[in-house]
């Protein structure tokens with residue numbers, strides 16, 4: 001079974017009560033794989049009882065504040081747990097980190113005040129299109145999108161294959177159609193950002209692509225301002241098209 005911990009489900013808005021910026025953690029076979037690290041992700045994970053030292057890898061969709069604002073604290077938190085409590089990251093005190101842009105890590109290390117004081121190793125990988133990671137638990141395929149630029153490859157969506165399931169995490173996209181290469185003939189789950197799209201447009205796209213179950217994440221104004229209306233719209237659509245739709249909230253755990 002794949003457990004997905006939704007640590008933050010908000011897009012890059014001003015602070016919204018009960019919501020934090022985008023971060024989700026896949027838990028498979030007792031190991032954590034993080035996708036994006038928005039504000040407060042380490043705080044939320046640690047204080048909710050997750051053992052962040054079980055983390056094997058972090059994948060960053062793109063270098064915007066609502067997706068990486070929590071990275072300095074995440075690394076700082078890991079460092080403190082190692083130094084103060086003698087804990088260890090499970091993979092030989094090293095962490096695989098996949099980034100679309102090499103400049104990010106230097107800045108994060110600098111503001112984490114970890115330069116020269118790190119008690120674990122960061123193995124940095126540049127994200128490219130295609131399979132970027134594979135271990136006994138999952139395989140991750142990246143596909144660039146045009147959220148940031150039409151020329152530079154600095155924003156990505158991911159296909160995560162685990163436990164016989166295909167799960168697509170959109171990251172942020174300019175158009176849902178940019179997910180076509182990852183979705184192919186259909187997927188079990190699409191975790192889709194709605195910060196830049198109308199809810200109904202995403203529903204129609206997912207139903208036409210053979211998505212089995214749709215999770216809304218990275219909420220924009222349509223859901224933030226009137227969640228009951230969005231829930232009633234998605235409930236109606238789900239019934240008509242026989243495609244379950246979940247509007248995620250912070251702290252939610254999905255079992256797939």
Ligand SMILES: [Zn+2]
Nearest residue numbers: 011012066172
């Ligand atoms: Zn975003």
